[in-house]
Amino acid sequence: MDRADAPNSKADNIPLAVGTIIFTVLALSLGDALIKQSSTSFVIWQIFVIRSLIAIPFLVVYLAIRSPASLRLNGAVKWMALRSFMLVAMWISYYLALPHLTLSVAAATYYTLPIFITLFSAVLIGNRISRMGWAAVFMGFLGVLLILRPTADNFNLYALLPLLSAMLYALAMILTRTKCRAEHPIMLSLALNCTFVIVGGIAAAVISTLSDEMRHGFLLASWTLMTASDWGMMAMLAASILIGSVGAAIAYQNGPSQMIGTFDFAYVGFSVIWGIIFFAESPDALSVLGIAMIVGAGVISLRQ
DSSP states (O other), X not given: OOOOOOOOOSOOOHHHXXXXXXXXXXXHHHHHHHHHHHTTTSOHHHHHHHHHXXXXXXXXXXXXXXXXXXXXXXXXXXXXXXXXXXXXXXXXXXXXXXXXXXXXXXXXXXXXXHHHHHHHHHHHSOOOOOHHHHHHHXXXXXXXXXXXXXXXXXXXXXXXXXXXXXXXXXXXXXXXHHHSXXXXXXXXXXXXXXXXHHHHHXXXXXXXXXXXXXXXXXHHOOOOOOOHHHHHHHHHHXXXXXXXXXXXXXXXXXXXXXXXXXHHTXXXXXXXXXXXXXXOOOOOHHHHHHHHHHHHHHHHHHHO
């Protein structure tokens, strides 16, 4: 989910862009389903570190061959670091929600992010919101209410975490647009994966100092020994994050952001499918209506 608008002097390749973004969100949604499935077996920090340690060599080799100048640090390093820490916080919030929500609800709530991009762009960089833009904000808000249904009886506090993730992602993308626009997309992905390793390593060190009674759950458990099949799953997660970062960059460089952003919402549909296949989840009618309203609002926001 690492996207940045970059200047593009070559002609668009719409079939390549659309095909790439669909394949990208297919891989990302499958990776998130695997993380939800493994949340009872691994602590989140172990996933962060192992997945990124597998992905980093591929990113370094690619940059060393195709764009060695990108590996040199420049004045934008502080902005890349801030962007990376914001995105890591975004993923932490989203992954912590997955064990407690259906995959489709988490995905739909997270994909309110175009609405937050619209709002934050107006507040932080002075973009004007049209009437249609405000209509999209209102529609998305109603969609979230239909999904979450925040009553005293059934409100799930974890449902707020994907909303927090969407806010963090929106802020990170505005930072990408304003401060990191000239950076190579693969370098941004490398910085993000290095930050995953740093944050995961620090968290693991802190957890090792806790008592045995405190070390449990997806956030505070100790690392577990990995079997051959576990390593295979981690390799799939690394492939997912590589496809997500590289594929999104290719898609948004070869097609208009509004068009590609519309196909980006295929993530929600794939999440519904993985939820049915892996977890026998079946969203009710109100949730389906809420998902449809959020997707519609997001498409309208992107087109603004």
